[in-house]
Amino acid sequence: MKKTLLLCFLLSGWILSALGQASFNIDGFSKQYYGKVYFADTSALTSAGWVEVYDRITNKKLIHVDADELSFDLHDGEIKPNIAEIPYGEYSVLLYQDYNFDGKKDFAIMDGFNSCYQGPSFLIYLATENGFQFSGDFTELAQDFCGMFSVDYKEKTLSTMTKDGCCWHQFSKYIVEDNKPKLIRTFTDNLKNDPLHIQTTEEWDGKKMVESVSTTINLKSESVENYFKFHVDAMNKSIILYNKNGHTLNYAIMDDKKNVEFYYPSDDSDQSEEFTYNKETGNVSFENKDTTYTIYEKSGKLGINITYKGKTHQWVGNPKSRKGSIGKLLRVKLDNVVYQSSNT
Structure with missing residues (x-):
């Protein structure tokens, strides 16, 4: 007591x-x-x-x-x-x-x-x-x-934990070599960019640390106020646009295993003029490095055009897979979207 x-x-x-x-x-x-x-x-x-x-x-x-x-x-x-x-x-x-x-x-x-x-x-x-x-x-x-670090006598390992707020945790494991701790594994669980959930593992393979990353998205998260989603059957991928916290538009590509292959913006900062929305064409576009992405939805057709170094790849969406709409998603003014008409 x-x-x-x-x-x-x-x-x-x-x-x-x-x-x-x-x-x-x-x-x-x-x-x-x-x-x-x-x-x-x-x-x-x-x-x-x-x-x-x-x-x-x-x-x-x-x-x-x-x-x-x-x-x-x-x-x-x-x-x-x-x-x-x-x-x-x-x-x-x-x-x-x-x-x-x-x-x-x-x-x-x-x-x-x-x-x-x-x-x-x-x-x-x-x-x-x-x-x-x-x-x-x-x-x-x-x-x-x-x-204090923890000790596992059965595996002869030491373990540490650190964090950054509620949504970022890192767990590391060590063995003892030459009477010193040696890092053999680090697992990072990152929810700071909710609704994205990023898990990173770095593991010693006998020669070097090898990194693997898994990113998933939770569209039922409280931070997601609205979203537009459809499936591209030919690529077996889903395209997602979502409104985060009523402030920003975000984009993600998800594969058939529900892993997020790419998302934009790449961090959680609110930057201006990252997306352009044309109300008349119904297109949303943005640029990332050397690539331009244009998501469209009009007259029952939807999809995404990806232009890289002058060559455009057309990913046609399945209308039956559509959830939500671009027009409804962008009915509210978002901080990182420029709204324009075809004559602008």
Whole structure:
């Protein structure tokens, strides 16, 4: 049970002062070592302080870490080691675990809340024949991501997670080679450009990292206010125009496996004059690099003409597959569409 102590009393052999300063033993994790932690201010949820590790036989100090912030969590009046509720839960200021899979337990010592979104961060000290040595490589995994990395002893891998807001997450996996973490897989889940869902995997194939990308579209997303869609039977692809958040027009080509092969605009910025809509012809056109795309719908006919270096490829749409219409889609004024007539 967590408690915040504000009064002056004797607890676990350490004095809690009226000024809110406190020191505690950290014990029960090893027959060889014990720890100490000092909090400068116990009236807050976090406090500046330090963490130390001692040899139990000689009482020699082995590790000292100053911290700008430490979490002040008590369990029945004690500071417990080895609590790591990855990624966002409670963390002990001292973790004692084998991180490099050499059969010897190492230390992770909290030095503040410097990981992503002010999550806890740790310094890693590896057990060696000459005592505990600081490892910058392992420490990076405990500083640059969200909270402490996790350990899988069965697969002998380490895992990290980081994020950017609600809609972008990245998960990475490492093995240990030459006593250093080595990245073997990264998976990125990106929903920042909703309704597009972009998943990117980078995996070590023994020589290099190989990337694969999967992009899908959710036309039932709340960000999609209206859309026009039809199927091109000859190419076995679907053409989609959609109104995003009532502000922008967007375009996508989807293959028969419902993967988005191409989308435009390529980012989530609101740029002006990206599309041109001719009310009289019913055409919507835009340019991307050396290619011009013209989507049409008139007199029961629909399709898309793709012109590249002077040559036009005509993709005729199946009228029976049509959902929505260009006219209805562009009835509202969108920020990135220029509306014109044939005489303009």
